[in-house]
Amino acid sequence: MRIATEVVNLIPTKSGRVQLVCHICGRISGSRDTARFSDIPNGWSMAPYPAESVRPDGSIGSLYTCPTCCDRRDFPIMTRAYMRDTAG
Numbered sequence: 001m002r003i004a005t006e007v008v009n010l011i012p013t014k015s016g017r018v019q020l021v022c023h024i025c026g027r028i029s030g031s032r033d034t035a036r037f038s039d040i041p042n043g044w045s046m047a048p049y050p051a052e053s054v055r056p057d058g059s060i061g062s063l064y065t066c067p068t069c070c071d072r073r074d075f076p077i078m079t080r081a082y083m084r085d086t087a088g
């Protein structure tokens with residue numbers, strides 16, 4: 001499983017498709033034709049936001065959640081925890 005290395009919600013592919021990034025664990029989906037609701041992978045969920053909306057973490061647009069994180073019950077869930085420095 002690939003994990004994102006930057007704070008993004010979508011990764012464009014060279015072939016013009018997109019990959020979704022889970023905003024909780026950073027898991028990257030397989031490539032899709034679009035990031036629309038009707039085209040997200042099975043088990044993923046989407047919180048739609050305008051493409052121009054910018055979140056405090058710097059990411060833009062809609063949020064995506066992978067199937068594993070949709071099932072998590074370890075509240076409170078830290079979003080983008082994979083980007084945090086855990087050394088300190």
Ligand SMILES: [Zn+2]
Pocket residue numbers: 022023024025026027065066067068069070
């Ligand atoms: Zn996830």
